[in-house]
Amino acid sequence: MPTVLIIGAGLNTGKAAAETFLAAGYQVAVASRTQKLDSKYPYYAFDASKPETVPTLFEKVSADLGAPSVVIYISAAGHTSPPENPFDMELEEFRRGLSINTTSPYYAAREAVRSFEKLGPYGLGPDGGSFLFVGNGLNTIALPGFMSFAIQKGATSHMIQNLALAEYDSKPYKFYYLDERHADGTYVTSDLSGIGHAKEFLKLAKDRKQGPWDYTFVSGKGYEKFPPVEVMAWNP
Numbered sequence: 001m002p003t004v005l006i007i008g009a010g011l012n013t014g015k016a017a018a019e020t021f022l023a024a025g026y027q028v029a030v031a032s033r034t035q036k037l038d039s040k041y042p043y044y045a046f047d048a049s050k051p052e053t054v055p056t057l058f059e060k061v062s063a064d065l066g067a068p069s070v071v072i073y074i075s076a077a078g079h080t081s082p083p084e085n086p087f088d089m090e091l092e093e094f095r096r097g098l099s100i101n102t103t104s105p106y107y108a109a110r111e112a113v114r115s116f117e118k119l120g121p122y123g124l125g126p127d128g129g130s131f132l133f134v135g136n137g138l139n140t141i142a143l144p145g146f147m148s149f150a151i152q153k154g155a156t157s158h159m160i161q162n163l164a165l166a167e168y169d170s171k172p173y174k175f176y177y178l179d180e181r182h183a184d185g186t187y188v189t190s191d192l193s194g195i196g197h198a199k200e201f202l203k204l205a206k207d208r209k210q211g212p213w214d215y216t217f218v219s220g221k222g223y224e225k226f227p228p229v230e231v232m233a234w235n236p
Contacts, residue, residue: 002125003027004205005061005068007108008048008075011036013134016194017072020202029061029068032075048075048100054107058115067115069124070205072132073105083144083234094148101152105133106159109175116173128172130205133160134197135177137187139214142231157214164213176204179216185226193219 004021006014009030018028018041030037031046042064046057061068077100081088089097109131116129137143138150139157156177163175178200180188196219203222204211217223 001025001027001066002070002127003029003061003065003068004070004072005029005031005058006072006074007031007046007057007104008073008134009037009041010074012192012194013074013197014194016198017074017201020195020198021070021205024202024206026070027065029065031057031061048104049077049096051099051104051107054104055111058111062115062118067118067123068112069116069119069127070130070132070201071108071112071115072134072201073108074134075100075104076134077101078146078149080145080149081147086145086147089148097148097152101149102155105156109133109159109163113168113173116171121172124172126208127206128174128208130174130176131160131163132176132178132201132204135160135179137179137181137216137232139177139179141187141229143187144234146234161213164210169210172208174204174207174210176211176213176215179214181216181218181224181226183218183221185229187232196220 004026006017009032015037018037022028028041030041031044033047035043044057044060077097079089112131135153139154160175160177200217216226
């Protein structure tokens with residue numbers, strides 16, 4: 001039975017992903033600072049602001065349930081600055097955001113690949129291994145007040161791009177930066193769809209081949225490629 005590790009499992013996207021993968025026959029491990037989901041999901045205390053603890057998380061999950069073939073990274077730390085002062089964030093807060101949005105994803109992707117290698121072609125099965133990162137449009141779109149968040153998310157998107165297109169293109173490993181949009185291409189904020197993400201997670205995990213790494217999608221419709229937009233106005 002394959003194992004999925006959900007990092008940053010909360011009551012929206014994390015819960016929907018746990019339910020969806022459990023129904024699909026996966027063992028589900030959930031990791032977050034505090035336990036938020038039903039006790040039927042093995043829980044692992046994890047603080048994404050401490051990237052040095054990522055290897056220990058994977059060691060514990062692998063020992064209990066087996067090496068994960070699917071890793072979903074949901075944890076995020078956003079910051080909004082006044083448009084007239086994009087540099088309002090102090091160094092310590094910037095470092096914390098960088099740890100959660102960039103450094104921990106880096107180590108999570110590294111440990112995911114090590115898990116895939118440990119499982120090998122037989123253990124991974126025909127679906128291969130998948131690393132799924134919940135992103136947003138900030139890797140390509142300039143948005144007033146979100147510069148620091150964009151720096152951190154954008155760095156991780158470049159990691160995903162390299163892993164998907166250059167580093168492991170000959171391996172049965174898949175890497176995705178998921179970016180939910182409205183049907184008109186505008187970004188999603190408080191109306192983010194947990195079940196929409198969960199359905200895409202499972203679809204991408206089950207697909208044997210790497211698809212578009214910058215996975216822009218509309219909930220209920222799937223992948224959709226939107227015309228490039230360099231800057232958008234803030235529309236909460």
